[in-house]
Amino acid sequence: MESAGRAHGDSIEVVPVEIVKKIFPARPSAVAGIREFVQLCLTDAPLAEAEEREVGNTILRALLAAAGPSGMLEVSCRKYPQRVEFDVLPSRAEEPPPAPSRPAGPDTPAASFAEWLAEALRGRGITKEAAAAELGVSAKTMSRWLGGQTEPRLRDLRRIEDRFGDVRLR
Missing domain, CATH: 1.10.260.40 (lambda repressor-like DNA-binding domains)
Known part of the structure; x- marks a missing residue:
């Protein structure tokens, strides 16, 4: 029996994925902690200083756009063999301690x-x-x-x- 949406003979590629996620408060003080989490996920591909600043500013924009009523964010990192993807989503979790x-x-x-x-x-x-x-x-x-x-x-x-x-x- 053939799956809907897939032509006969097409193959499915299965790749390993590591998913890491962490909860942060949707506040400006969380930017440093989120940036550190992102950098940890990118240990195999370190960023230049200008890229790090841009990541921080992108994180802040995501904080403003994604914070839900709980005031908490979940940052998820998906590590594929050739790339890394991040999601910033509203969270219902309790607030972690603030980043120094x-x-x-x-x-x-x-x-x-x-x-x-x-x-x-x-x-x-x-x-x-x-x-x-x-x-x-x-x-x-x-x-x-x-x-x-x-x-x-x-x-x-x-x-x-x-x-x-x-x-x-x-």
């Missing part, structure tokens, strides 16, 4: 959301009070973001990016 941040050097993207936001405000000459008013949050919330005590929810992060540009993290 690293200090930023000159002319490099910020290591934390707080550093990026502080630089964005400095670069535009905007006070935290004025930024809070523009974003529709309290000055206390803005102070917590700038101090690194909390990070914005995704709906706030989208407004922040609309006003101050793309978040760039290492």
